[in-house]
Amino acid sequence: MSTTGNQMSDTFQFILGNHAVAEGAVVAGCKFFAGYPITPASEIAERMSQRLPEAGGRFIQMEDELGSIYAIIGASLAGAKAMTATASAGFNYMQEGIGYAVATETPIVIVDVMRLRGAEQPTHADVMQARWSASGDHEMIVLAPSSVQELYDYTIEAFNLAEKYRNPVIVLSEMTLSLMREKIKVKRPEELDLFNRVRPTVPPEDFVPFEAGLDGVPPMAKFGDGYRVLYTLNPHDKRGMITGDLDVYDDLYKRITSKIRKDIDSIVIYEKYEMDDAEIAVVAYGSESRSAKEAVRRAREMGIKAGLLKLGTIWPFHDELIRGIAEQVDKIFVPEMNLGKYVGEVKRASDCLAEVISLPLNKGRIHTSDEILKAIKGDD
Protein backbone atom coordinates (compact mmCIF):
# COMPACT_ATOMS: atom_id res chain seq x y z
CA MET A 1 0.00 0.00 0.00
CA SER A 2 1.24 3.44 -0.84
CA THR A 3 1.58 5.65 2.16
CA THR A 4 2.70 8.88 0.59
CA GLY A 5 1.00 12.19 1.26
CA ASN A 6 -2.59 12.41 2.42
CA GLN A 7 -4.12 9.75 0.21
CA MET A 8 -3.98 6.04 -0.37
CA SER A 9 -3.37 5.49 -4.03
CA ASP A 10 -6.25 3.19 -4.92
CA THR A 11 -9.95 3.83 -4.70
CA PHE A 12 -10.60 0.50 -3.02
CA GLN A 13 -8.58 -1.02 -0.22
CA PHE A 14 -8.82 -4.26 1.69
CA ILE A 15 -7.92 -2.94 5.09
CA LEU A 16 -7.89 -3.56 8.84
CA GLY A 17 -10.58 -1.70 10.81
CA ASN A 18 -8.05 0.09 12.99
CA HIS A 19 -6.07 1.13 9.90
CA ALA A 20 -9.25 2.47 8.30
CA VAL A 21 -9.66 4.75 11.34
CA ALA A 22 -6.11 6.05 10.86
CA GLU A 23 -6.60 6.59 7.12
CA GLY A 24 -9.88 8.40 7.76
CA ALA A 25 -8.16 10.64 10.29
CA VAL A 26 -5.35 11.51 7.88
CA VAL A 27 -7.69 12.49 5.04
CA ALA A 28 -9.82 14.46 7.51
CA GLY A 29 -6.76 16.60 8.19
CA CYS A 30 -5.72 15.22 11.57
CA LYS A 31 -2.32 16.70 12.40
CA PHE A 32 -1.72 15.35 15.89
CA PHE A 33 -2.17 12.00 17.58
CA ALA A 34 -1.26 11.06 21.14
CA GLY A 35 -1.97 7.60 22.48
CA TYR A 36 -1.04 4.82 24.85
CA PRO A 37 -0.88 1.18 23.76
CA ILE A 38 -3.93 -0.97 24.46
CA THR A 39 -5.50 -3.99 22.80
CA PRO A 40 -7.48 -3.80 20.52
CA ALA A 41 -6.73 -0.19 19.57
CA SER A 42 -2.94 -0.22 19.25
CA GLU A 43 -2.92 -0.57 15.45
CA ILE A 44 -4.48 2.88 15.21
CA ALA A 45 -1.49 4.39 17.03
CA GLU A 46 0.98 2.28 15.04
CA ARG A 47 -0.52 3.38 11.76
CA MET A 48 -0.69 7.02 12.85
CA SER A 49 2.95 6.99 13.94
CA GLN A 50 3.85 6.00 10.40
CA ARG A 51 1.32 8.10 8.48
CA LEU A 52 1.15 11.42 10.34
CA PRO A 53 4.75 12.53 9.64
CA GLU A 54 4.12 11.80 5.96
CA ALA A 55 1.03 13.98 6.06
CA GLY A 56 2.56 16.96 7.86
CA GLY A 57 1.41 15.91 11.31
CA ARG A 58 3.02 14.68 14.49
CA PHE A 59 2.57 11.62 16.67
CA ILE A 60 3.56 10.91 20.24
CA GLN A 61 3.16 7.88 22.46
CA MET A 62 2.37 9.29 25.88
CA GLU A 63 2.98 7.84 29.33
CA ASP A 64 -0.70 7.04 29.92
CA GLU A 65 -4.20 7.82 28.71
CA LEU A 66 -4.38 10.96 30.85
CA GLY A 67 -1.28 12.22 29.10
CA SER A 68 -2.84 11.35 25.75
CA ILE A 69 -6.12 13.20 26.24
CA TYR A 70 -4.44 16.38 27.53
CA ALA A 71 -1.80 16.30 24.81
CA ILE A 72 -4.49 16.26 22.12
CA ILE A 73 -6.35 19.08 23.86
CA GLY A 74 -3.12 21.11 23.95
CA ALA A 75 -2.51 20.38 20.27
CA SER A 76 -6.04 21.42 19.37
CA LEU A 77 -5.70 24.68 21.32
CA ALA A 78 -2.52 25.30 19.34
CA GLY A 79 -4.52 24.87 16.13
CA ALA A 80 -4.21 21.21 15.10
CA LYS A 81 -6.98 18.73 14.41
CA ALA A 82 -6.15 16.14 17.03
CA MET A 83 -7.14 12.62 17.98
CA THR A 84 -6.47 9.78 20.40
CA ALA A 85 -7.55 6.14 20.32
CA THR A 86 -8.00 3.71 23.16
CA ALA A 87 -10.10 0.79 24.34
CA SER A 88 -12.61 0.55 27.17
CA ALA A 89 -10.16 0.28 30.08
CA GLY A 90 -8.10 3.19 28.77
CA PHE A 91 -11.21 5.22 27.98
CA ASN A 92 -11.95 5.28 31.72
CA TYR A 93 -8.89 7.44 32.27
CA MET A 94 -9.92 10.02 29.71
CA GLN A 95 -13.19 11.19 31.20
CA GLU A 96 -11.87 14.24 33.06
CA GLY A 97 -10.12 15.37 29.90
CA ILE A 98 -13.32 14.98 27.90
CA GLY A 99 -15.03 17.21 30.46
CA TYR A 100 -12.23 19.75 30.07
CA ALA A 101 -12.66 19.73 26.29
CA VAL A 102 -16.40 20.27 26.71
CA ALA A 103 -15.88 23.21 29.09
CA THR A 104 -13.20 24.87 26.97
CA GLU A 105 -15.00 23.93 23.71
CA THR A 106 -11.94 22.24 22.30
CA PRO A 107 -12.48 20.07 19.21
CA ILE A 108 -11.02 16.58 19.73
CA VAL A 109 -11.77 13.11 18.40
CA ILE A 110 -11.58 10.04 20.64
CA VAL A 111 -11.82 6.52 19.30
CA ASP A 112 -12.93 4.01 21.92
CA VAL A 113 -12.73 0.40 20.82
CA MET A 114 -15.13 -1.34 23.17
CA ARG A 115 -14.04 -4.64 24.68
CA LEU A 116 -15.41 -6.68 27.55
CA ARG A 117 -14.12 -5.69 30.97
CA GLY A 118 -10.94 -7.66 31.55
CA ALA A 119 -11.40 -9.78 28.45
CA GLU A 120 -10.78 -9.55 24.75
CA GLN A 121 -14.17 -9.82 23.09
CA PRO A 122 -16.38 -7.13 21.59
CA THR A 123 -19.17 -5.51 23.57
CA HIS A 124 -21.65 -2.67 23.69
CA ALA A 125 -21.21 -2.42 27.46
CA ASP A 126 -19.80 1.13 27.31
CA VAL A 127 -22.57 2.69 25.28
CA MET A 128 -23.76 4.71 28.29
CA GLN A 129 -20.24 5.52 29.45
CA ALA A 130 -19.54 7.24 26.15
CA ARG A 131 -22.56 9.48 26.71
CA TRP A 132 -22.43 10.18 30.41
CA SER A 133 -19.09 9.38 31.96
CA ALA A 134 -17.51 12.84 32.05
CA SER A 135 -18.67 14.70 35.15
CA GLY A 136 -20.66 17.88 34.73
CA ASP A 137 -23.06 19.00 32.03
CA HIS A 138 -22.35 18.08 28.46
CA GLU A 139 -23.87 16.93 25.23
CA MET A 140 -21.81 14.23 23.55
CA ILE A 141 -21.64 13.25 19.90
CA VAL A 142 -21.01 9.52 19.58
CA LEU A 143 -20.80 7.63 16.30
CA ALA A 144 -21.18 3.85 16.23
CA PRO A 145 -19.81 2.30 13.03
CA SER A 146 -20.88 -1.16 11.91
CA SER A 147 -18.23 -1.90 9.28
CA VAL A 148 -14.69 -1.06 8.27
CA GLN A 149 -16.11 1.33 5.67
CA GLU A 150 -18.01 3.15 8.41
CA LEU A 151 -14.94 3.24 10.64
CA TYR A 152 -13.30 5.19 7.82
CA ASP A 153 -16.30 7.38 6.96
CA TYR A 154 -17.33 8.09 10.55
CA THR A 155 -13.79 9.03 11.57
CA ILE A 156 -13.84 11.72 8.87
CA GLU A 157 -17.29 12.78 10.01
CA ALA A 158 -16.11 12.86 13.64
CA PHE A 159 -13.48 15.47 12.77
CA ASN A 160 -16.03 17.54 10.87
CA LEU A 161 -18.46 17.48 13.79
CA ALA A 162 -15.75 18.24 16.38
CA GLU A 163 -14.55 21.21 14.35
CA LYS A 164 -18.06 22.47 13.65
CA TYR A 165 -19.37 22.25 17.21
CA ARG A 166 -16.12 22.69 19.17
CA ASN A 167 -16.94 19.59 21.19
CA PRO A 168 -15.36 16.18 21.76
CA VAL A 169 -16.63 13.56 19.33
CA ILE A 170 -16.34 9.86 20.10
CA VAL A 171 -16.08 7.07 17.55
CA LEU A 172 -17.34 4.02 19.42
CA SER A 173 -15.70 1.07 17.71
CA GLU A 174 -15.87 -2.58 18.74
CA MET A 175 -13.19 -5.21 19.10
CA THR A 176 -14.33 -7.28 16.11
CA LEU A 177 -14.66 -4.28 13.81
CA SER A 178 -11.26 -2.96 14.81
CA LEU A 179 -9.46 -6.21 14.05
CA MET A 180 -11.26 -7.37 10.93
CA ARG A 181 -10.47 -6.59 7.33
CA GLU A 182 -13.04 -5.48 4.79
CA LYS A 183 -13.01 -3.77 1.46
CA ILE A 184 -13.55 -0.04 1.68
CA LYS A 185 -13.87 2.76 -0.81
CA VAL A 186 -11.49 5.55 0.06
CA LYS A 187 -12.31 9.14 -0.67
CA ARG A 188 -10.56 11.27 -3.27
CA PRO A 189 -9.79 14.85 -2.18
CA GLU A 190 -12.61 16.22 -4.34
CA GLU A 191 -15.08 13.89 -2.61
CA LEU A 192 -14.23 15.25 0.81
CA ASP A 193 -16.32 17.96 2.37
CA LEU A 194 -14.12 18.94 5.29
CA PHE A 195 -15.11 21.41 7.95
CA ASN A 196 -12.41 23.46 9.62
CA ARG A 197 -13.09 25.39 12.82
CA VAL A 198 -14.17 28.99 12.27
CA ARG A 199 -11.40 31.47 13.11
CA PRO A 200 -11.94 34.92 14.59
CA THR A 201 -11.73 37.77 12.09
CA VAL A 202 -12.06 40.77 14.40
CA PRO A 203 -8.94 42.46 15.81
CA PRO A 204 -7.70 40.92 19.09
CA GLU A 205 -8.91 43.87 21.18
CA ASP A 206 -12.47 43.29 19.95
CA PHE A 207 -12.46 39.51 20.31
CA VAL A 208 -14.79 38.02 22.94
CA PRO A 209 -13.66 34.38 22.91
CA PHE A 210 -16.80 32.71 24.24
CA GLU A 211 -19.41 34.89 22.59
CA ALA A 212 -21.37 32.93 20.01
CA GLY A 213 -23.72 33.90 17.24
CA LEU A 214 -26.96 32.09 16.48
CA ASP A 215 -25.17 28.80 15.87
CA GLY A 216 -24.01 28.80 19.50
CA VAL A 217 -20.40 28.11 18.51
CA PRO A 218 -17.86 30.88 19.11
CA PRO A 219 -15.00 31.36 16.60
CA MET A 220 -11.83 29.73 17.90
CA ALA A 221 -8.41 31.35 18.10
CA LYS A 222 -5.20 29.36 18.35
CA PHE A 223 -2.24 29.88 20.64
CA GLY A 224 0.27 32.24 19.10
CA ASP A 225 -2.11 34.08 16.76
CA GLY A 226 -2.37 37.17 18.96
CA TYR A 227 -5.80 36.59 20.52
CA ARG A 228 -4.36 35.40 23.86
CA VAL A 229 -7.35 33.39 25.11
CA LEU A 230 -7.62 31.93 28.61
CA TYR A 231 -9.06 28.40 28.69
CA THR A 232 -10.43 27.19 32.00
CA LEU A 233 -12.56 24.37 33.35
CA ASN A 234 -14.08 26.78 35.85
CA PRO A 235 -17.31 28.64 35.20
CA HIS A 236 -16.32 31.45 32.86
CA ASP A 237 -17.99 34.39 31.23
CA LYS A 238 -17.94 35.32 27.55
CA ARG A 239 -14.47 36.82 27.91
CA GLY A 240 -13.25 33.53 29.37
CA MET A 241 -12.82 35.02 32.83
CA ILE A 242 -13.44 32.80 35.83
CA THR A 243 -16.60 33.82 37.62
CA GLY A 244 -18.60 32.79 40.65
CA ASP A 245 -21.80 34.08 39.06
CA LEU A 246 -23.99 30.99 38.74
CA ASP A 247 -26.33 32.68 36.27
CA VAL A 248 -23.32 32.92 33.96
CA TYR A 249 -22.58 29.24 34.63
CA ASP A 250 -26.17 28.31 33.82
CA ASP A 251 -26.08 30.28 30.56
CA LEU A 252 -22.71 28.76 29.61
CA TYR A 253 -23.91 25.18 29.82
CA LYS A 254 -27.25 25.96 28.22
CA ARG A 255 -25.28 27.21 25.22
CA ILE A 256 -22.72 24.38 25.28
CA THR A 257 -25.45 21.72 25.25
CA SER A 258 -27.95 23.46 22.99
CA LYS A 259 -25.41 24.18 20.25
CA ILE A 260 -25.57 20.42 19.59
CA ARG A 261 -29.18 19.63 20.46
CA LYS A 262 -30.57 22.29 18.14
CA ASP A 263 -28.78 20.67 15.18
CA ILE A 264 -29.79 17.11 16.02
CA ASP A 265 -31.47 16.55 12.65
CA SER A 266 -28.29 17.27 10.73
CA ILE A 267 -25.98 15.56 13.22
CA VAL A 268 -27.71 12.20 13.58
CA ILE A 269 -26.85 9.66 10.88
CA TYR A 270 -29.36 6.86 10.47
CA GLU A 271 -30.57 4.46 7.85
CA LYS A 272 -34.05 3.02 7.45
CA TYR A 273 -34.38 -0.40 5.82
CA GLU A 274 -37.82 -1.77 4.88
CA MET A 275 -39.42 0.69 7.28
CA ASP A 276 -42.08 2.19 4.96
CA ASP A 277 -44.86 -0.27 5.83
CA ALA A 278 -43.20 -1.96 8.82
CA GLU A 279 -45.28 -3.13 11.75
CA ILE A 280 -42.29 -4.49 13.64
CA ALA A 281 -39.07 -2.52 13.94
CA VAL A 282 -35.56 -3.42 14.99
CA VAL A 283 -33.50 -0.53 16.33
CA ALA A 284 -29.81 -1.39 16.21
CA TYR A 285 -26.39 0.23 16.22
CA GLY A 286 -22.83 -0.94 15.63
CA SER A 287 -22.20 -4.44 14.38
CA GLU A 288 -25.55 -5.68 15.70
CA SER A 289 -27.20 -3.76 12.86
CA ARG A 290 -25.63 -6.21 10.38
CA SER A 291 -27.38 -9.29 11.70
CA ALA A 292 -30.48 -7.21 12.38
CA LYS A 293 -30.62 -6.26 8.70
CA GLU A 294 -30.28 -9.89 7.67
CA ALA A 295 -33.01 -10.88 10.13
CA VAL A 296 -35.34 -8.22 8.71
CA ARG A 297 -34.62 -9.39 5.15
CA ARG A 298 -35.46 -12.98 6.09
CA ALA A 299 -38.58 -11.88 8.00
CA ARG A 300 -39.79 -10.05 4.87
CA GLU A 301 -39.28 -13.26 2.86
CA MET A 302 -41.62 -14.93 5.32
CA GLY A 303 -44.18 -12.16 4.84
CA ILE A 304 -43.55 -10.48 8.19
CA LYS A 305 -43.65 -6.69 7.90
CA ALA A 306 -40.39 -6.00 9.69
CA GLY A 307 -38.04 -3.05 9.26
CA LEU A 308 -34.74 -1.76 10.61
CA LEU A 309 -33.67 1.57 11.99
CA LYS A 310 -29.88 1.53 12.01
CA LEU A 311 -28.40 4.30 14.09
CA GLY A 312 -24.97 5.55 13.02
CA THR A 313 -25.07 8.36 15.56
CA ILE A 314 -26.19 7.02 18.94
CA TRP A 315 -25.70 10.27 20.87
CA PRO A 316 -27.25 12.82 20.89
CA PHE A 317 -30.35 10.67 21.19
CA HIS A 318 -32.95 11.55 18.58
CA ASP A 319 -36.21 11.35 20.56
CA GLU A 320 -38.45 12.38 17.67
CA LEU A 321 -36.99 9.81 15.33
CA ILE A 322 -37.67 7.01 17.80
CA ARG A 323 -41.11 8.37 18.67
CA GLY A 324 -41.99 8.39 14.98
CA ILE A 325 -41.07 4.71 14.74
CA ALA A 326 -43.05 3.94 17.91
CA GLU A 327 -46.11 5.66 16.43
CA GLN A 328 -45.82 3.51 13.32
CA VAL A 329 -45.08 0.02 14.62
CA ASP A 330 -46.46 -2.33 17.25
CA LYS A 331 -43.19 -3.72 18.50
CA ILE A 332 -39.59 -2.47 18.66
CA PHE A 333 -36.75 -4.94 19.22
CA VAL A 334 -33.41 -3.62 20.44
CA PRO A 335 -30.55 -6.14 20.10
CA GLU A 336 -27.39 -5.15 21.97
CA MET A 337 -24.10 -6.76 22.98
CA ASN A 338 -24.65 -6.00 26.67
CA LEU A 339 -27.21 -6.54 29.42
CA GLY A 340 -29.63 -4.16 27.70
CA LYS A 341 -28.69 -0.49 28.00
CA TYR A 342 -29.60 1.63 25.02
CA VAL A 343 -33.03 -0.01 25.05
CA GLY A 344 -33.89 2.12 28.08
CA GLU A 345 -33.57 5.26 25.98
CA VAL A 346 -35.63 3.72 23.18
CA LYS A 347 -38.33 2.84 25.73
CA ARG A 348 -38.34 6.36 27.14
CA ALA A 349 -38.63 8.01 23.75
CA SER A 350 -41.28 5.52 22.58
CA ASP A 351 -43.53 6.80 25.34
CA CYS A 352 -45.57 3.55 25.52
CA LEU A 353 -46.70 3.96 21.89
CA ALA A 354 -45.12 0.62 21.00
CA GLU A 355 -43.96 -2.39 22.96
CA VAL A 356 -40.17 -2.12 23.33
CA ILE A 357 -38.41 -5.44 23.74
CA SER A 358 -34.80 -5.75 24.85
CA LEU A 359 -32.63 -8.40 23.18
CA PRO A 360 -29.52 -8.43 25.34
CA LEU A 361 -26.54 -10.69 24.63
CA ASN A 362 -23.59 -10.21 26.93
CA LYS A 363 -21.25 -12.94 25.73
CA GLY A 364 -18.78 -11.07 23.59
CA ARG A 365 -20.49 -11.75 20.26
CA ILE A 366 -23.25 -10.27 18.16
CA HIS A 367 -26.62 -11.92 17.76
CA THR A 368 -26.98 -14.21 14.78
CA SER A 369 -29.75 -13.28 12.36
CA ASP A 370 -31.45 -16.52 13.49
CA GLU A 371 -31.62 -15.25 17.04
CA ILE A 372 -33.11 -11.90 16.04
CA LEU A 373 -35.48 -13.52 13.55
CA LYS A 374 -36.71 -15.89 16.24
CA ALA A 375 -37.60 -12.89 18.42
CA ILE A 376 -39.32 -11.10 15.53
CA LYS A 377 -41.38 -14.21 14.76
CA GLY A 378 -42.40 -14.40 18.40
CA ASP A 379 -41.03 -17.94 18.80
CA ASP A 380 -39.76 -17.26 22.31
Added chain:
Amino acid sequence: MEHPNKKYLRQGVLPHMFCPGCAAGQITNYFLYAVDQLGLDWDKLVAIGGVGCTSRAPAYLNTNAIHGIHGRNLPFATGIKLTNPELTVVILMGDGGTAAIGGNHLIQAARRNLDVTVLVNNNGSFAMTGGQVSPMTPKDATTSTTTRGNLEDNFDLCKLVEAAGGTYISRWTTAHPVQLINSIKKGIKHKGFSFIEVVGQCPTQYGRYVLGLRDPVSNLRWLKDNSITMKQAEEMDPEGKILVGDFVEKELPTLEERYIEMEQRMREAR
Protein backbone atom coordinates in the same frame (compact mmCIF):
# COMPACT_ATOMS: atom_id res chain seq x y z
CA MET B 1 2.00 54.87 40.26
CA GLU B 2 0.98 51.61 38.64
CA HIS B 3 2.92 48.42 39.31
CA PRO B 4 5.30 47.85 36.35
CA ASN B 5 3.96 44.33 35.78
CA LYS B 6 0.28 45.23 35.91
CA LYS B 7 0.28 45.52 32.13
CA TYR B 8 0.65 41.73 31.98
CA LEU B 9 -2.53 41.06 33.95
CA ARG B 10 -5.95 40.49 32.44
CA GLN B 11 -8.29 43.39 33.00
CA GLY B 12 -10.61 42.89 35.94
CA VAL B 13 -8.81 39.97 37.59
CA LEU B 14 -7.83 41.81 40.74
CA PRO B 15 -8.11 41.15 43.59
CA HIS B 16 -6.41 37.77 43.14
CA MET B 17 -7.19 34.81 45.38
CA PHE B 18 -3.71 34.30 46.88
CA CYS B 19 -3.57 34.75 50.65
CA PRO B 20 -1.68 37.80 51.95
CA GLY B 21 2.02 36.97 51.93
CA CYS B 22 1.67 33.90 49.69
CA ALA B 23 4.69 32.83 47.65
CA ALA B 24 2.53 32.31 44.55
CA GLY B 25 2.04 36.06 44.14
CA GLN B 26 5.78 36.66 44.47
CA ILE B 27 6.65 33.92 41.99
CA THR B 28 4.13 35.26 39.48
CA ASN B 29 5.67 38.69 39.90
CA TYR B 30 9.24 37.40 39.48
CA PHE B 31 8.14 35.49 36.40
CA LEU B 32 6.73 38.73 34.95
CA TYR B 33 9.96 40.60 35.74
CA ALA B 34 11.83 37.87 33.85
CA VAL B 35 9.43 38.11 30.88
CA ASP B 36 9.82 41.89 30.88
CA GLN B 37 13.60 41.84 31.08
CA LEU B 38 13.81 39.24 28.30
CA GLY B 39 11.46 41.29 26.13
CA LEU B 40 9.49 38.11 25.29
CA ASP B 41 6.86 38.20 22.57
CA TRP B 42 3.78 38.05 24.79
CA ASP B 43 1.65 36.75 21.88
CA LYS B 44 3.89 33.69 21.55
CA LEU B 45 3.87 32.77 25.23
CA VAL B 46 1.60 30.08 26.66
CA ALA B 47 1.25 29.94 30.44
CA ILE B 48 -0.13 26.68 31.79
CA GLY B 49 -1.58 26.20 35.24
CA GLY B 50 -3.82 23.58 36.72
CA VAL B 51 -5.62 23.36 40.01
CA GLY B 52 -4.11 24.65 43.22
CA CYS B 53 -2.80 27.95 44.49
CA THR B 54 0.19 28.56 42.22
CA SER B 55 -1.55 26.91 39.27
CA ARG B 56 -4.13 29.68 39.36
CA ALA B 57 -1.53 32.25 38.29
CA PRO B 58 -1.93 31.77 34.48
CA ALA B 59 -5.60 32.73 34.81
CA TYR B 60 -4.47 36.22 35.83
CA LEU B 61 -2.11 36.78 32.90
CA ASN B 62 -3.33 38.33 29.67
CA THR B 63 -1.35 35.94 27.52
CA ASN B 64 -2.34 32.58 25.99
CA ALA B 65 -3.28 30.55 29.05
CA ILE B 66 -4.57 27.20 30.21
CA HIS B 67 -6.07 26.76 33.64
CA GLY B 68 -7.93 23.87 35.01
CA ILE B 69 -6.70 20.30 35.43
CA HIS B 70 -4.63 19.26 38.43
CA GLY B 71 -1.19 17.90 37.53
CA ARG B 72 -1.76 17.63 33.77
CA ASN B 73 0.15 20.76 32.82
CA LEU B 74 2.95 18.88 31.05
CA PRO B 75 0.75 16.76 28.75
CA PHE B 76 -1.01 19.96 27.61
CA ALA B 77 2.45 21.43 26.98
CA THR B 78 3.54 18.36 25.00
CA GLY B 79 0.65 18.71 22.55
CA ILE B 80 1.19 22.45 22.23
CA LYS B 81 4.96 22.24 21.64
CA LEU B 82 4.74 19.43 19.08
CA THR B 83 2.06 21.37 17.21
CA ASN B 84 3.90 24.69 17.33
CA PRO B 85 7.51 24.52 18.57
CA GLU B 86 7.83 28.30 18.12
CA LEU B 87 5.70 28.95 21.18
CA THR B 88 7.34 29.64 24.55
CA VAL B 89 5.65 27.50 27.18
CA VAL B 90 5.91 28.23 30.89
CA ILE B 91 4.23 26.05 33.47
CA LEU B 92 3.33 27.25 36.93
CA MET B 93 2.41 24.64 39.49
CA GLY B 94 2.72 23.59 43.09
CA ASP B 95 4.41 20.61 44.71
CA GLY B 96 1.15 18.65 44.76
CA GLY B 97 0.65 18.88 41.01
CA THR B 98 4.33 18.35 40.30
CA ALA B 99 5.40 15.63 42.73
CA ALA B 100 2.11 13.83 43.47
CA ILE B 101 -0.63 13.67 40.82
CA GLY B 102 1.60 14.86 37.96
CA GLY B 103 4.77 13.03 38.97
CA ASN B 104 4.93 10.67 36.02
CA HIS B 105 4.29 13.48 33.55
CA LEU B 106 7.22 15.34 35.12
CA ILE B 107 9.56 12.40 34.68
CA GLN B 108 8.50 11.74 31.09
CA ALA B 109 8.62 15.38 29.97
CA ALA B 110 12.13 15.70 31.45
CA ARG B 111 13.15 12.45 29.73
CA ARG B 112 11.93 13.85 26.40
CA ASN B 113 13.76 17.13 27.02
CA LEU B 114 10.60 18.95 26.01
CA ASP B 115 11.48 22.61 25.49
CA VAL B 116 9.41 24.13 28.28
CA THR B 117 10.07 25.89 31.59
CA VAL B 118 8.52 24.48 34.75
CA LEU B 119 8.25 26.83 37.68
CA VAL B 120 7.31 24.98 40.87
CA ASN B 121 6.22 26.64 44.06
CA ASN B 122 7.19 24.07 46.67
CA ASN B 123 5.38 25.06 49.85
CA GLY B 124 5.48 21.57 51.33
CA SER B 125 1.76 20.96 51.39
CA PHE B 126 -1.57 20.93 49.59
CA ALA B 127 -2.31 24.46 50.63
CA MET B 128 -5.56 25.26 48.83
CA THR B 129 -7.36 22.22 50.20
CA GLY B 130 -6.34 22.88 53.79
CA GLY B 131 -2.67 22.07 54.30
CA GLN B 132 -2.66 18.30 53.80
CA VAL B 133 0.63 16.38 53.61
CA SER B 134 2.38 16.37 50.21
CA PRO B 135 5.32 14.34 48.87
CA MET B 136 7.44 17.40 49.74
CA THR B 137 6.39 17.58 53.41
CA PRO B 138 9.26 16.59 55.72
CA LYS B 139 9.02 13.48 57.90
CA ASP B 140 7.35 13.97 61.30
CA ALA B 141 5.63 17.19 60.21
CA THR B 142 2.14 17.65 61.57
CA THR B 143 -0.40 18.51 58.88
CA SER B 144 -4.17 18.20 58.60
CA THR B 145 -3.81 14.60 57.35
CA THR B 146 -0.77 13.68 59.46
CA THR B 147 -2.02 14.83 62.84
CA ARG B 148 0.31 12.37 64.59
CA GLY B 149 3.27 13.32 62.44
CA ASN B 150 4.20 12.46 58.82
CA LEU B 151 5.35 8.82 58.60
CA GLU B 152 6.80 9.26 55.11
CA ASP B 153 10.01 10.78 53.82
CA ASN B 154 10.01 13.53 51.24
CA PHE B 155 12.46 13.58 48.33
CA ASP B 156 14.58 15.93 46.25
CA LEU B 157 12.57 17.05 43.19
CA CYS B 158 15.62 18.53 41.47
CA LYS B 159 17.52 15.23 41.73
CA LEU B 160 14.50 13.40 40.34
CA VAL B 161 14.36 15.71 37.33
CA GLU B 162 18.12 15.41 36.86
CA ALA B 163 17.91 11.61 36.83
CA ALA B 164 15.02 11.78 34.37
CA GLY B 165 16.95 13.99 31.94
CA GLY B 166 16.13 17.64 32.64
CA THR B 167 18.74 19.95 31.09
CA TYR B 168 18.40 23.10 33.19
CA ILE B 169 17.71 22.57 36.89
CA SER B 170 17.78 25.17 39.58
CA ARG B 171 16.42 25.80 43.09
CA TRP B 172 15.88 29.05 44.96
CA THR B 173 13.52 30.32 47.58
CA THR B 174 11.22 33.32 47.53
CA ALA B 175 13.83 35.00 49.75
CA HIS B 176 16.17 35.06 46.70
CA PRO B 177 14.31 37.36 44.28
CA VAL B 178 17.31 38.47 42.21
CA GLN B 179 18.75 34.99 41.80
CA LEU B 180 15.28 33.62 41.05
CA ILE B 181 14.51 36.18 38.35
CA ASN B 182 17.87 35.41 36.75
CA SER B 183 17.14 31.73 36.96
CA ILE B 184 13.71 32.13 35.34
CA LYS B 185 15.33 34.13 32.54
CA LYS B 186 17.91 31.39 32.05
CA GLY B 187 15.23 28.73 32.13
CA ILE B 188 13.07 30.42 29.50
CA LYS B 189 16.08 31.06 27.22
CA HIS B 190 17.37 27.50 27.71
CA LYS B 191 16.57 25.10 24.86
CA GLY B 192 15.22 22.03 26.62
CA PHE B 193 13.49 21.01 29.80
CA SER B 194 14.02 23.74 32.40
CA PHE B 195 12.99 23.00 35.95
CA ILE B 196 13.05 25.66 38.61
CA GLU B 197 11.99 24.73 42.11
CA VAL B 198 11.09 27.66 44.30
CA VAL B 199 10.76 26.85 47.97
CA GLY B 200 8.01 29.26 48.86
CA GLN B 201 6.31 30.28 52.07
CA CYS B 202 2.74 29.46 52.94
CA PRO B 203 1.92 31.49 56.04
CA THR B 204 -1.63 30.07 55.99
CA GLN B 205 -0.80 26.35 56.15
CA TYR B 206 2.79 25.09 56.23
CA GLY B 207 4.21 28.16 57.96
CA ARG B 208 1.52 28.27 60.58
CA TYR B 209 1.17 24.55 61.35
CA VAL B 210 4.59 23.07 60.59
CA LEU B 211 6.97 25.95 61.29
CA GLY B 212 4.80 27.75 63.82
CA LEU B 213 5.27 31.00 61.88
CA ARG B 214 2.07 32.83 61.00
CA ASP B 215 3.35 36.00 59.39
CA PRO B 216 4.93 36.24 55.93
CA VAL B 217 8.04 38.11 57.05
CA SER B 218 9.16 35.53 59.58
CA ASN B 219 8.44 32.78 57.03
CA LEU B 220 10.67 34.51 54.48
CA ARG B 221 13.35 35.03 57.13
CA TRP B 222 13.16 31.32 57.93
CA LEU B 223 13.68 30.47 54.25
CA LYS B 224 16.67 32.79 54.06
CA ASP B 225 18.22 31.46 57.27
CA ASN B 226 17.77 27.85 56.21
CA SER B 227 19.10 28.13 52.65
CA ILE B 228 22.68 27.23 51.78
CA THR B 229 24.63 27.39 48.55
CA MET B 230 26.48 24.40 47.12
CA LYS B 231 29.75 25.96 48.29
CA GLN B 232 28.45 26.33 51.85
CA ALA B 233 27.19 22.76 51.73
CA GLU B 234 30.75 21.51 51.22
CA GLU B 235 31.78 23.00 54.55
CA MET B 236 28.86 21.92 56.73
CA ASP B 237 26.21 19.26 57.31
CA PRO B 238 23.48 20.17 54.78
CA GLU B 239 20.87 18.02 56.58
CA GLY B 240 17.62 19.91 56.96
CA LYS B 241 18.86 22.86 54.90
CA ILE B 242 17.57 24.06 51.52
CA LEU B 243 20.30 23.72 48.94
CA VAL B 244 20.02 26.53 46.40
CA GLY B 245 21.74 27.24 43.10
CA ASP B 246 21.96 26.12 39.47
CA PHE B 247 22.47 22.35 39.60
CA VAL B 248 22.36 21.33 35.95
CA GLU B 249 22.94 23.31 32.76
CA LYS B 250 23.58 21.36 29.59
CA GLU B 251 22.67 21.48 25.92
CA LEU B 252 20.98 18.43 24.42
CA PRO B 253 18.59 18.15 21.48
CA THR B 254 14.98 18.76 22.46
CA LEU B 255 12.08 16.50 21.49
CA GLU B 256 10.89 19.16 19.07
CA GLU B 257 14.32 19.42 17.43
CA ARG B 258 14.52 15.65 17.08
CA TYR B 259 11.11 15.61 15.45
CA ILE B 260 12.04 18.35 13.01
CA GLU B 261 15.27 16.55 12.20
CA MET B 262 13.37 13.34 11.48
CA GLU B 263 11.05 15.23 9.14
CA GLN B 264 14.11 16.67 7.39
CA ARG B 265 15.50 13.14 6.92
CA MET B 266 12.14 12.04 5.47
CA ARG B 267 12.18 14.91 2.97
CA GLU B 268 15.73 14.11 1.90
CA ALA B 269 14.90 10.42 1.45
CA ARG B 270 12.05 11.20 -0.93
